[in-house]
Amino acid sequence: MATTGLDTTVAVTRLARVRDAGGLRRLAEGLGPDQTYDRARALSLALAVEGRLDSALAELGLGSAAALDGATRHTIDVAHVHLLAGDAAGAVTVLA
Numbered sequence: 001m002a003t004t005g006l007d008t009t010v011a012v013t014r015l016a017r018v019r020d021a022g023g024l025r026r027l028a029e030g031l032g033p034d035q036t037y038d039r040a041r042a043l044s045l046a047l048a049v050e051g052r053l054d055s056a057l058a059e060l061g062l063g064s065a066a067a068l069d070g071a072t073r074h075t076i077d078v079a080h081v082h083l084l085a086g087d088a089a090g091a092v093t094v095l096a
Contacts, residue, residue: 015042016045037063037064040060044059045080057078079092079094
């Protein structure tokens with residue numbers, strides 16, 4: 001599933017919302033080399049759905065290091081990872 005820009009963001013968010021770890025992984029595999037952050041975001045959310053918080057945060061951090069988007073998107077995604085992994089308090093702390 002090769003997507004770009006906003007389409008990718010929406011697709012990843014929808015898959016995360018329904019907790020589809022397999023779908024997130026498949027989407028990540030189909031992304032191009034210019035979509036490093038989106039790939040990391042999809043993989044990170046898949047790991048979070050599986051309850052692997054530390055691995056999810058590490059994956060997102062690697063993607064953020066390669067991103068050109070700035071810190072705001074990363075912060076929101078870190079909160080999302082915490083929430084999907086069942087750590088609502090951690091999500092609030094990240095956003096505070």
